[in-house]
Amino acid sequence: MKQKSLRITVVMSAAIFMWISGVGMAADYRPAMLANPCAGCHGTDGASPGSIPSIKGLPSSYLVSAMKAFKADKRKGTVMNRIAKGYTDEEIELMAKHFSSAK
Amino acid sequence: MNTIDRRHFLKWLGTASALSAFGIPSLAFPKSGARIVVVGGGFGGATCAKYLKRFDSSLSVTLISDTKKFITCPFSNAVLGGMKKMDFITHGYEKLSSVHGVKVVHDTVTTVDSSAKKIRTAGGKSFSYDRLVLSPGIGFQWDAIEGYNEAASESMPHSWHGGSQTVLLRKQLEAMPNGGLVIIAPPGNPFRCPPGPYERASLIAHYLKKNKPRSKILILDAKDKFSKQPLFQDAWDEFYPDLIEWVPGSQGGKLDRVDAKNMTVYASGDKHKADVVNIIPPQKAASIAFSAGLTNKKGWCPVNQKTFESTVKPGIHVIGDASIAGKMPKSGFAASSQGKVCAAEIVAGLRGESVGISSWVNTCYSLVAPDYGISVAAVYRLTDKGIMPVKGAGGVGKRDAPLQQRRMEAVYAEGWYKAITADMFG
């Protein structure tokens, strides 16, 4: 317990320091790098202008379970089963957070 | 910080950067203000320019497009088949400038001076850059087929650029008699849009079946196999059994020469006189890639497979059809996906950061009929063998898929088109 809260404090203060100073902290590009190609079908940030479903702003848990279901062929789709198999579960979670928090 | 697991730190960071309480939109600092010039306002270039601004609004991004409107190749086959009009495939750059702050210049880049980091245009302007991105698309190897040059393409259109060539081929199809012959001659690999010629044959067949049912399409192919072949051929047997004949390269498909004046094609010793001839010539990177000295012996641009920076000239990135991108096909979806990766790499590079992961997607939908679609998809990663498709993912749809699936894919093909063009220009 003690160990954990210490870690959090260290991380928080490091992040805040680097944010304030504006240098030093590398942004995490991974969620965007993984999620951006999805926009080719689902629209920018997942907001679809056409017949493919919008995924922007959907709850992260829903997006994760949908992707995992496609990946395991538990949900039928035309193309998503083939696409979902290209990602690890961790990557699916990163993308889900990205789309659920998109503004 | 040494007790902190890096994975957890990054995970936490991912959440934190999404929290508006911190006011840190992802990838929003530090600002660099660098000057990026993007040449070519098509699938790769327009996407890259927009995503550069999305990643870092402080960048000065100039997009140079040689046309006022961009007319896409995707869905131009639907125009040929009479299902869509030209305005459906025509797009403007207004929102790129008004919404995203990209400076859009309509001009043709004539010179790239990589040592002075400057480009010049036909209109007499010059632009200095910190980073240059080229997404100029393809050019044609005019001499590769005897008798087929730019002048010949006015009577035997290639229609492999969207625009006047699309209109010309459509007019010829409208004017041809019932019972006429259409020849389509696809090139060997690699070329822009591997399933494109076969989608074209399908949608022209759809038009002829309805309007000129005694006509015929002869595909004289330089190759012995093609993209999504079993799915195309199954559908041809079903919809256009006596309308489309495909002749592989080793069985008479290879062209010897063409005679554009007499609308005659000579292939493997046979003479074919036709009413409409669509020659899709062998291709190479667009001319600006050659004059900038970015091409290899085969006529394409070798690039670093992570950053898309030219391996010949530093400071210049090449994306889209002109580049050699591992196992990725030359498609609009691929070019767009590369545009985003290239944008992130440029932004990260200017900040001395690393993007951490390289991931691309491609999907090519093809319509075989207005309500019958098929697709091929892949997710790509950077490996020690270059850009490779993820094993176990992607591939073509199942051969025995129910008709309902084909109907849905036709609907989603248009959904894809709306999404990707909005992602480029919206």
Ligand SMILES: Cc1cc2nc3c(=O)[nH]c(=O)nc-3n(C[C@H](O)[C@H](O)[C@H](O)COP(=O)(O)OP(=O)(O)OC[C@H]3O[C@@H](n4cnc5c(N)ncnc54)[C@H](O)[C@@H]3O)c2cc1C
């Ligand atoms: C019939 C057909 C159907 C297709 N269907 C699909 C499909 O369904 N899905 C798919 O993903 N892909 C499809 N494609 C492929 C797609 O069109 C290309 O892969 C895509 O356009 C490549 O993008 P790019 O940015 O490399 O080039 P382009 O999109 O061609 O953009 C290049 C732009 O740069 C301009 N330019 C060139 N030189 C200069 C210069 N010196 N100065 C200023 N501007 C310059 C060009 O005029 C052009 O506007 C199809 C292609 C064809 C021919």
